Amino acid sequence: MKSSDTLRNRVFSAVKPKRLLDMATKLVGVQSRTGEAKGVLDCFADLLKAEGFNVERPEADYPQAPAVAVRWAGKKPGKTLQFNGHLDTVHLPFVPPRVEGDLLRGSGSSDMKAGTAAAAEGLLALRDADALDSGGILLTAHDLHETPWGDGRQLDALIRAGYVGDAVLIPEYLNEVLPVIGRGGITWKVSIQRPGAPIHEVMRPAEPNVIAAGAELVRRLLALDKDLAVNRDPMAGPESLFIGQIHSGEIFNQYPQICRLEGTRRWLPGTKRADVERQFRAVLDEVAQATGTTITAELCLMRDAFLLDQKNPFVPIFQEAYQSLSDRPLPIGAKPFCDDCNTFWSLANVPGITHGPNAGGAHTLNEWVSISDLSRVAKLYALMALEFC
Numbered sequence: 580m581k582s583s584d585t586l587r588n589r590v591f592s593a594v595k596p597k598r599l600l601d602m603a604t605k606l607v608g609v610q611s612r613t614g615e616a617k618g619v620l621d622c623f624a625d626l627l628k629a630e631g632f633n634v635e636r637p638e639a640d641y642p643q644a645p646a647v648a649v650r651w652a653g654k655k656p657g658k659t660l661q662f663n664g665h666l667d668t669v670h671l672p673f674v675p676p677r678v679e680g681d682l683l684r685g686s687g688s689s690d691m692k693a694g695t696a697a698a699a700e701g702l703l704a705l706r707d708a709d710a711l712d713s714g715g716i717l718l719t720a721h722d723l724h725e726t727p728w729g730d731g732r733q734l735d736a737l738i739r740a741g742y743v744g745d746a747v748l749i750p751e752y753l754n755e756v757l758p759v760i761g762r763g764g765i766t767w768k769v770s771i772q773r774p775g776a777p778i779h780e781v782m783r784p785a786e787p788n789v790i791a792a793g794a795e796l797v798r799r800l801l802a803l804d805k806d807l808a809v810n811r812d813p814m815a816g817p818e819s820l821f822i823g824q825i826h827s828g829e830i831f832n833q834y835p836q837i838c839r840l841e842g843t844r845r846w847l848p849g850t851k852r853a854d855v856e857r858q859f860r861a862v863l864d865e866v867a868q869a870t871g872t873t874i875t876a877e878l879c880l881m882r883d884a885f886l887l888d889q890k891n892p893f894v895p896i897f898q899e900a901y902q903s904l905s906d907r908p909l910p911i912g913a914k915p916f917c918d919d920c921n922t923f924w925s926l927a928n929v930p931g932i933t934h935g936p937n938a939g940g941a942h943t944l945n946e947w948v949s950i951s952d953l954s955r956v957a958k959l960y961a962l963m964a965l966e967f968c
């Protein structure tokens with residue numbers, strides 16, 4: 580390791596569990612559904628200002644809830660390590676913060692307000708211990724992460740405006756593996772239509788049957804899924820086309836006008852998103868042609884695919900730092916979900932590692948995070964700065 584035992588111990592003892600828990604609890608206490616995260620971003624900015632940091636509030640394509648950015652430099656120039664978190668939560672009823680033994684519960688405790696607080700505590704520890712010799716930390720937080728309410732454009736705009744480091748750590752609720760690959764994904768909504776209005780089936784006009792067209796589309800999409808599955812990664816799994824919903828008709832004897840389907844399409848690194856969309860739309864066009872219906876589609880990007888080059892020095896640095904705190908190596912694996920690391924890689928070619936506290940219940944009313952593990956994450960992030968910058 581680059582850093583000395585003495586320096587590491589100084590930084591680790593500068594991590595203050597109570598300050599960290601206070602910050603996490605305050606962030607969880609502010610309601611912040613995706614698109615409505617201004618209050619929690621203001622709260623985070625105020626907490627950082629109170630700690631003496633110069634806090635920037637770039638609008639980043641979403642003036643309703645300006646992002647938060649803190650640049651903090653070490654003594655000499657060097658590489659910048661970014662800590663990035665989203666402070667918006669999925670659209671579920673608000674659950675206020677509550678401490679129960681070692682657990683902090685409440686909306687966003689797992690996904691990912693407490694993790695973001697741990698990253699900030701890592702920065703505070705580095706500052707308090709006066710430990711960073713070279714390089715710097717860029718801490719960023721933003722809204723518009725969770726789909727389908729958010730489209731990720733605030734982070735895209737932050738990166739384009741230069742709020743991007745040489746490598747990034749993302750404290751999402753994942754720490755069982757070191758994720759080196761992840762599938763990209765879109766959600767899709769398709770609407771199959773005939774021209775006329777809904778009508779009693781005995782009086783139906785000579786117009787195509789939208790349920791039959793829907794069945795034909797399902798058949799072709801399932802065949803496409805089978806073809807796609809040939810392209811498979813041993814860790815991330817296959818490319819896929821998934822159908823999650825199909826709806827048509829109001830009652831048993833009415834000739835329906837519309838058939839709606841929804842689902843996802845996931846792909847591996849190396850496949851281009853534009854090709855994915857072209858291929859999907861080609862199937863729709865064929866079915867529209869064959870059935871005489873009009874088919875329209877709405878495609879919404881979750882995130883592009885993610886890949887981390889295991890030969891990038893950031894990976895062994897992380898492994899060594901992790902092992903020094905956890906006494907075991909972290910197995911290499913896949914990331915099951917799309918997160919902001921995908922954006923950093925696909926937009927800026929910046930290596931990123933998703934690693935956060937022990938936590939669970941993301942996207943449910945029962946979110947929780949382990950309070951003791953938050954300090955481990957804060958120490959790990961601070962140590963990564965010592966080793967990487």
Ligand SMILES: [Zn+2]
Pocket residue numbers: 665690691724751
């Ligand atoms: Zn998240």
